[in-house]
Amino acid sequence: MKNTTLRTRCGALVLGLLATSIQADEDALMQALRDELARSVGELQMEEMDKPYFVAYTVRDMERYGAAASFGALLPSWETRSRRLSVEVRVGDASFDNTNFRSMSSFSSGFGGGRVLPLKDNTVEIRRQIWLATDAAYKEALQQLANKRAALQNETRTEDLADLAPQEPFTYTAEPSRNLPNLGDIEGLVRDLSGLFREMPQIADSQVSAAASYQRTYYVNNEGSSFIRNDPSASVVVRAQGQAEDGTILNDFLTENRLEWDEISDPDELAGAVKDMGKAIAERMGAPKLPDRYIGPVLFEGQAAAELFAQVLAHRFIGLRMPDTESQFSSFMGQGQNPFLDKLGGRVLPRFLSVKDDPTLTGEDFVGGYAVDDEGVPASATTLVENGILKTLLTSRNPVGDIEQSTGNRRGGGPAPSNLIVTARRGMTRDELADELKLLMDEREAEYGIVVRRLGSPLFRATTGSGISISFGGPQQQQSSVEPALLAYKVYPDGREELLRTAEFAGIADAVFKEIVAVSDSTTNHTFLYSPMSFSGLATIISFGGAGFASSLGQAVTV
């Protein structure tokens, strides 16, 4: 609720030390983790209760700089350095332990377990915090296991899944690669970019922010896995909002997510993009508003195609397990099961499309890549959809459905995509796609078709005015909400295009993706922030660019 700048002095202090000293500090930290791990596994036991069979420690040492500005003047900047410990303690055994269970008490006691560690490598103090956190986590785990056993005595479980998938030990150490800009550089960029809005009277509200961070993540578990990983990130976000004569609020945004600050586009390029965005908003203000509903073919191009995949399908590829619950909860928790779990081996996309997740791709274009996941599982490519058939889902070490092994996709609180790559067996050129769209219009005797070039993002939602409503799928289908289009056009049979102020979607069902008629031969590399409740991290999606894909909406039903 409060705006604060946090400038951390210790960051500078530690960073001023020599590399050898950093090495010594890291060794001391890892040693402290291992020493307490040994005590926890070897000695921690309540009388006549289970000992922990699995203990893992993660330390996230994060340094972050950021700034924001409005109309050319800086808002509070931030500079933070933090070091946080999280602890995982499991009691029971891999086939049945304290996890995958939710009860009244687990909601009230919270999901804590995080602790702040000292910034300097004071070994005694680090060990004290690990000791206290482990003790609290162990007691909570015992309680959870007892509650789970009690709750399940009265019920037959529908599936008898293990709670922790086996995993070969793996170790990995990345060389430190801190490469952060000065706060002044970030401040300069946001001040300059936001100053451009002073020349745009159509923009009533705007903000530019940018940040760069560097995190070293340290992990150890008692199975012998350990890693030290670098998790850098850099971003620029521009948001602007204008109001049409009739009060409709029109927003737009511009984001760039990279791993390193050096990889952010140069200021002139960004300035050009900001000016274009201002112009686009102004043009949409004058564009016609269509209150009627549209049912028919839509061509999603470039960003819109990738963002549509990200908003609807990315979540479907997650193998998230529904926990067992106390009986009074089961009605709440019964919902939320991923419908794709029942579609393994079935068709989810047209025959000519395949999808894989590949965290081993790294570098500028693949911000979702990593070498090892948050449970110490090495990264590897996973084929999710092959020729339209769903093969598997992305998992952590928490077995789900028939998927008993981790795909190495644990990121934060659960599995998440890394780099999703959509490939097609036959792609069309831009002209061929336009012809295909025309063909679909002719079939339906439609007066016009719709082309969507930019989709809104759930992260940059604004109060939207009314626009046309496009309806996909029937009410019996599982639907996902899709953000309104920021750039949508009517396309007439003669190829003429007419800009629309906005276009909203009435909900898009999974089945719509099977109705994809054609895709382009070119691709778009699009970065999005995948953030379900438990995790917020970057993922990359590669899908069709330049032209995109057209979707026929044969079964489209009224809302």
Next chain:
Amino acid sequence: MYEYQTLRLLAHAGGTACLVVGLVANAADEHSVLTAMKTELDRSMKILGEQPVPPYFLSYEITERKTVSAGASFGALTGSGESRGRMLDIDLRVGDYALDNTRPLREQNRFSFSNFSLSQAPVEDDVDAIRALLWSETDKRYKQALEELTAVETNVQVKVEAEDKAGDFSREEPSKGVETERPIEADLATWEQKLERYTEPFARYGEFHDARATFSAGTETRWFVNSDGSAIQTTETLYRLFVSASTKADDGMVLPLYQSYTALTPQGMPDDETVARDVAKMIDTLRALREAPLVEPYTGPAILAGEASGVFFHEILGHRLEGHRQKLEDEGQTFKKLLNERVLPENFSVHFDPTMTQHGGTDLVGTYRFDNQGIKARRVTVIDKGILKAFLLSRRPIDGFPNSNGHGRKQAGYHPVARQSNLIVEVANPLTTEELKAELLAAIEAEGKPFGLRFEAIQGGFTTTGRFMPNSFNVTPLVVYRVYPDGREELVRGVDLIGTPLTTFSRVAAGDDQIAVFNGTCGAESGGVPVSAASPSILVSQIEVQKKEKSQDRPPLLPAPIGDDRLGFTFH
């Protein structure tokens, strides 16, 4: 409106607070931010004045908060940094002084109009950017105010006539005052070392699960303009050191203790010897508390030492004298009909005095020069020789009190309501400490009780003033002694002081001559504001204590990892 509101007072454990420092504001320079605000306010009133429903009042307040702070735990630095931010608050009113858009709706969805709105302002003195923000926010607020007014007018029509006939806003004279800005005077690197030194002694023991010290130094500059013609610029500063530690008894009870030092200037901070002595005392008290016996629920006579007494008055009296609580139809209105009646013994008087910066050598954090509605601070005597005389008032009038007395306060981002400042309890012809204890022993004997209680250090307290929940209070003590008829004292643990306001108030019997000050942050519907309570020790002929809420977790199973020879420590 605030049936579920719990009003909380806590020692300064976190957050920021602020103090007026500049006593005279001569020839100070008006800041460009203030000038920009004046210009934009005039422009907004002129443009919106041409609308069919023009605003009748508009004010802008920009609060700039700068803080440097550091924290250490068990001798190791955990964080350190500085922060700076500016918040904009707008009060825009449509309707008129008698009835406007801010009137609380009766029996309506209580979350429909939030009491908090965040509006971040540029931290740079860029006049154009600030004016751009003021205009876009004024426009939003104006549209919202029109909607609110419609809702208020409908609500007034469909509900029974309100008991309180006073209007929604008082007419006041404009205030002017420009004070020079003051910098923060603190070397963070020095304080980082001090904090590590102060908390290091706790690390020698395995039984402390938490031991930390935080230092913060902050300035809060406020620029305020309104359409009455007020223009104010003030800077308030606060320096604060807070040392806290906790241990756990074998039965799972968490036992916290703290030492707080608050001052207007860096010179007011304690020296290292003082802190070292206090830390040593904290360690001894905490270790003694682990072994101290539990007290069962009890009623009987007790002495509340200065700080405990101050918080007691803050909770049971202060909150119930806040003006809007006499007006809102869902408030308990405990004292509303007791005006000009006797509520305390004749030798007790109570004042709220935001103009005082010190009492008995201790700085008072509840001081300010102008409140958040631009009204000049003044001393308000609420109880004069035992007789209730006044309430605390913002610009929301109540029957019989048409004007503000400078207590409209808030945290940046909230709407102001009547809040407390420096609560000063005065006892004429006080007893000495020994005489007060003799009175306690006499009361124990008279009532045939096995013992009485003496409350020393406290953490804070809270109270509920509504009609829906029981109208009660709770004061949370950290250090309590059992006092036996022979005068012997024994440290005990495990109780909270509770009661209902009128009953407890009628049992206040006597006070001594030892004034103590509690400085804290008071949380209520207009956010957290710094307040002080200064009081002598008092004797209450009957108090009630209930069992403290207690953690069910056992102390850690393994010993602390500090006895390891390799680490060069010995285990105590």
